Amino acid sequence: MNIVIFGPPGAGKGTQADNIAKDYNLFKVSTGDLLRDEIKKDTKIGNEIKLPLKQGSLVPDLLINKLLEKVVSNKIHSNRLIFDGYPRNLNQVKNLDILVKKYDQKVSCVLSLKVNLNIIIKRILGRKVCSKCDQTFNDYFNPATSYNHECNSKFLQKRSDDNEDTVKSRFTTYEKETLPILNYYNDQKILHQIDGMREISHIYAQIRGIIDSVET
Numbered sequence: 001m002n003i004v005i006f007g008p009p010g011a012g013k014g015t016q017a018d019n020i021a022k023d024y025n026l027f028k029v030s031t032g033d034l035l036r037d038e039i040k041k042d043t044k045i046g047n048e049i050k051l052p053l054k055q056g057s058l059v060p061d062l063l064i065n066k067l068l069e070k071v072v073s074n075k076i077h078s079n080r081l082i083f084d085g086y087p088r089n090l091n092q093v094k095n096l097d098i099l100v101k102k103y104d105q106k107v108s109c110v111l112s113l114k115v116n117l118n119i120i121i122k123r124i125l126g127r128k129v130c131s132k133c134d135q136t137f138n139d140y141f142n143p144a145t146s147y148n149h150e151c152n153s154k155f156l157q158k159r160s161d162d163n164e165d166t167v168k169s170r171f172t173t174y175e176k177e178t179l180p181i182l183n184y185y186n187d188q189k190i191l192h193q194i195d196g197m198r199e200i201s202h203i204y205a206q207i208r209g210i211i212d213s214v215e216t
């Protein structure tokens, strides 16, 4: 089964995608990873994308499609893919459809994690990591106390340079870009909305229930 997973930054999408990939023996497709991999291997595509990536500009869809075709056409992962962070626009949705069809596959399940903006802000801005023992805490959800953390609190460092405005604007962009995609998959009757505000393990249990009930 091929799966697509959506969620705003800070929704824990990456963690869930990793869990799904591991338990269902799927290959996780993240275009960011694919791009970095090409650069590392110094391939022809790698050389073409080096500059746009460095300049922070978008990598052309055409190149992304080439990379995706390599993965989708690979028989080892046939019908065993989970797309994380792709597709990002309707063009990419259509390209993905064409690609999977070309290799006699389909997208059978689309998961969308719904999280409210205030929670995302707290999750991202409250994150702290201890530079001594590497434990992660959150000022709002899981603060470091003398019970759960032995090191001096001076070792606790904020994890990101984000401020509320950047988190808000990324969230708004995400919602705006993703809505038409979710509508598209909803029309295909393969969209599953998931409450992403519960505990990670609860969310994952719900995801498993969905995946197990999907017919391929």
Ligand SMILES: [Zn+2]
Binding pocket: 130, 131, 132, 133, 134, 135, 149, 150, 151, 152, 155
């Ligand atoms: Zn520590």
